[in-house]
Amino acid sequence: MLNVTVWNEFRHEQNNEVVKGIYPEGIHGAIAQFLNEDFSVKTATLDEPEHGLRDEVLKETDVLIWWGHMAHDEVQDEIVEKVKKRVLEGMGLIVLHSGHFSKIFKTLMGTSCDLKWREADDKERIWVVNPSHPIVDGLGEYIELEKEEMYGEHFDIPAPEELIFLSWFEGGEVFRSGCTYSRGNGKIFYFRPGHETYPTYHNPEIQRVIKNGVKWAAPTNHAYPVYGNAKPLEEIKPKSAE
Amino acid sequence: MLNVTVWNEFRHEQNNEVVKGIYPEGIHGAIAQFLNEDFSVKTATLDEPEHGLRDEVLKETDVLIWWGHMAHDEVQDEIVEKVKKRVLEGMGLIVLHSGHFSKIFKTLMGTSCDLKWREADDKERIWVVNPSHPIVDGLGEYIELEKEEMYGEHFDIPAPEELIFLSWFEGGEVFRSGCTYSRGNGKIFYFRPGHETYPTYHNPEIQRVIKNGVKWAAPTNHAYPVYGNAKPLEEIKPKSAE
């Protein structure tokens, strides 16, 4: 059974009555709850020691889910380096919504990861553009969210290896809402929805996408590549070339 | 100077007063006119012998532009095969709007190239998502068209090698409006706008995109690859392996 760790900044839920009302157990609690049906789930938050990401936790995590927003700068660089190392080793990473500006996502992308945004209750339609991808399993043509924060292009990310979802917003913007990448031995899935003031993670279709994402991002058993100085030519030259 | 051939079905302009009013010289005439500033331009239409695409014409064409809609089936398969052969040899191809359903585009894509559509004067915003690409040279963040036909996802094409534009439509749809592909030695650019009942090809920004597209799709001077039976191992085995 896959081991999933749900990481959440967990600040809005303590400082904001609206958010607390929507996610009384925190965003991590809400996500952990629906993932529990299919996976072995732990949670971790910013204000725990080492942000709840001790070496043993990271070592045992198959897929890490990341939600952060107002306190990206408080995440210690040392922890970010450890998470990056684990992704390159094969741990899957799912970055949600405002996690686009997290240290871990920016360092894995190599770009500013900047974008446009607007908090105005825009209607959002998340269109599937990659119907054969396992991440869209069980979905229809699009997911409609009555109200969400708008994220608009240009989204300053590397061209996605796979583009899964495109969002339409009432105000006139579009956004690459579901993007996959590989880094080292690890797989990364960025999924846009989930502003803290909306009940987005209670939406069954959004939950389905995150579950599918965890399965897709699971590590393979490929032997970790060998790097550095290779054997001398004499030793490794194919017999036939002797 | 690049040789461009603008191919147009040229039926709507003869059967429909509205279209005739917008494009008195035909869509091909309008496109040829603004391309004339930078390129050596010819035109060709469906009802000419061999659809205006005799072997000499194709041989001399660096970039072919294709607009078709109601008479895709009237294009002879033999001519389609000749155009495909030229693309694989290196001729650039720019497919516009309803050309998504042309025989030449479908045979180069390998998919149905189907999509959603609506003729309802939707406002369209064509967002740039690939700001470093030469095809967007001289543009701003998006091109806005007050009224166009809607094309919506799912667009049944192979994943674009480069995704340049994403369209937003007033009615709630999105569309991958600017897509590039390579096939053999040739480059292909699909660009969505240009329904016959709107003056889209008179828009200077749309014209800029098509001009940029021609420059991008121009053939390289790479030696055409050699295929088939390679030299015997004895002959071509690297010296060092003797």
Add this chain to the structure above:
Amino acid sequence: MLNVTVWNEFRHEQNNEVVKGIYPEGIHGAIAQFLNEDFSVKTATLDEPEHGLRDEVLKETDVLIWWGHMAHDEVQDEIVEKVKKRVLEGMGLIVLHSGHFSKIFKTLMGTSCDLKWREADDKERIWVVNPSHPIVDGLGEYIELEKEEMYGEHFDIPAPEELIFLSWFEGGEVFRSGCTYSRGNGKIFYFRPGHETYPTYHNPEIQRVIKNGVKWAAPTNHAYPVYGNAKPLEEIKPKSAE
């Protein structure tokens, strides 16, 4: 349990003693045997009625494996069209070795699918370049085959959506040996090895790749997209726009 159909031309095994000696049950028989452990497997061959691909067979097939070489032209266009339709509907397709020149692969790729080749017992090393991909699960850094037919670049295919394997050949060539594509709702995996005069499909690592490929190419349950004329703007315009 996934339903796999292994299609084989099945001519060499009847005309050539060497091939018959290596694959007494035919290449399809050898592949079916090792797939039987994990999947529900059927076989089909060229000389059966409808090439063994009656509508019910195709309808029930989740993943189709294709091996052909000397008789590509004998495959009826009507059957090719049915297979293509099923791929666009979601059936997975795994094309092996000389299947690169099959009608079904060429029509899905849109290119000539030509390449270089040499029958000279080249040593081949199939290097993994995408270590996070499920298709390489259980493999090491590379698979070495003492003797195989050489396939060399340029391989005239569209740029793979995912490049999984690169082959090195003793004679000085390289080849993109593992390539994935999506077409419509279906996933396609091209895997190079398997010339009929070598026991390649008896190699456990090659068998592992094909098993992984079947799992990867399995259909999703995504709703088949709706194409064509969309609802009028009045009906579908978002409430907020009223």
Add this chain to the structure above:
Amino acid sequence: MLNVTVWNEFRHEQNNEVVKGIYPEGIHGAIAQFLNEDFSVKTATLDEPEHGLRDEVLKETDVLIWWGHMAHDEVQDEIVEKVKKRVLEGMGLIVLHSGHFSKIFKTLMGTSCDLKWREADDKERIWVVNPSHPIVDGLGEYIELEKEEMYGEHFDIPAPEELIFLSWFEGGEVFRSGCTYSRGNGKIFYFRPGHETYPTYHNPEIQRVIKNGVKWAAPTNHAYPVYGNAKPLEEIKPKSAE
């Protein structure tokens, strides 16, 4: 005329007689010399103040070429950040050979950029796998180098947006030798050859690739995207939605 800055670590040429013999003016000098025919070229080296990359220099540079090897760690992080900022703004970047381990390349890629290597005078064949790409203009099917350092897979980079070259090495390895990426408004080209102890940059075909790369990596005039808080919905909602 494009402004090119050739950056070189410039240490081997001062410490090693062999390298000094091959590149008496330094690797930067050799590259600047052949680029001078087509571009306005400056050079910069590690031991100059600010590594020769003062703000004015970076601001005026259209394309930066980077060669480094033994002293990557001596490049100041502050300068790396400035170079990265310029790439995201649109400056082209060409990273050569051992520059795969430079701070600037690693921070733009987000991976370890590790690889295999061997100094054993391997013969190298650099095969063209993307014949329609402007970077291969003027080349044949492959470039052969009698002796080079071997670089082998796995190369820990993100999947290239475009794969241009694949290298074959005598000892049994392959390598993705020509890879392109976009980051922000900037284009990046990694090109493998050029170990300091071989006269690789005196090879006319290698020179042609670097010249083509400069032209390809040149900035576009696209308006730099606007990020951050978008206009309120009331203001920007399409008229038709009022």
